[in-house]
Amino acid sequence: QVHLQESGPGLVKPSETLSLTCTVSGGSISNYYWSWIRQPPGKGLEWIGYIYSSGSTIYNPSLKSRVTISIDTSKNHFSLKLTSVTAADTAVYYCARLRYNYGFDYWGQGTLVIGSS
Amino acid sequence: EIEMTQSPATLSVSPGERATLSCRASHSVASNLAWYQQRPGQAPSLLIYGASTRATGIPARFSGSGSGTEFTLTISSLQSEDFAVYYCQQYHNWPLFTFGPGTKVDFK
Numbered sequence: 001q002v003h004l005q006e007s008g009p010g011l012v013k014p015s016e017t018l019s020l021t022c023t024v025s026g027g028s029i030s031n032y033y034w035s036w037i038r039q040p041p042g043k044g045l046e047w048i049g050y051i052y053s054s055g056s057t058i059y060n061p062s063l064k065s066r067v068t069i070s071i072d073t074s075k076n077h078f079s080l081k082l083t084s085v086t087a088a089d090t091a092v093y094y095c096a097r098l099r100y101n102y103g104f105d106y107w108g109q110g111t112l113v114i115g116s117s
Numbered sequence: 118e119i120e121m122t123q124s125p126a127t128l129s130v131s132p133g134e135r136a137t138l139s140c141r142a143s144h145s146v147a148s149n150l151a152w153y154q155q156r157p158g159q160a161p162s163l164l165i166y167g168a169s170t171r172a173t174g175i176p177a178r179f180s181g182s183g184s185g186t187e188f189t190l191t192i193s194s195l196q197s198e199d200f201a202v203y204y205c206q207q208y209h210n211w212p213l214f215t216f217g218p219g220t221k222v223d224f225k
Contacts, residue, residue, distance in 0.1 A: 044204065101167070102167075
């Protein structure tokens with residue numbers, strides 16, 4: 001059973017960079033797409049972007065200028081960086097595995113990040 | 118961008134009743150649509166992919182139908198654990214994905 005776990009600071013000051021890591025266990029990170037999705041409190045889901053195990057990335061155009069997703073296959077984890085954080089970036093951030101023609105089949109439990117001083 | 122809408126925003130149902138949730142895409146997504154369930158305080162979980170195929174371990178009371186721009190998720194007989202928020206998501210426009218705003222199924 002594949003398990004994903006997000007980790008990182010729960011509070012980020014405005015204008016600073018949000019950094020999260022998702023550790024994958026119970027399966028290989030290779031040959032899959034890995035994604036970040038966020039959910040502001042009480043609101044719906046917003047796809048942030050994905051990375052393939054080879055390192056190729058695609059980002060949501062609305063966030064593209066501020067987002068970087070990277071991967072370390074030797075450590076079985078991938079990471080999210082979001083620059084110039086504001087209060088509007090306050091959300092639960094989920095990592096998930098994406099399968100072609102299938103959807104997001106495994107999700108982490110999510111981690112709440114608050115953009116505030 | 119393909120926009121997704123869902124109706125109703127909230128559906129009030131009694132246990133044992135049938136629930137019918139709708140999802141509409143702004144452009145055809147063929148059958149490239151998934152449904153997710155999100156229970157309070159939990160991450161979403163995949164219910165249906167390919168518009169009508171249940172994901173592994175999903176009970177038969179969940180069924181999906183539709184293609185193109187109109188989709189339906191039906192829960193044939195609601196159990197207590199089914200009271201949750203349900204999201205549709207298109208992956209037709211790979212590599213860009215969009216979710217619907219969700220339908221909350223709550224107790225009547």
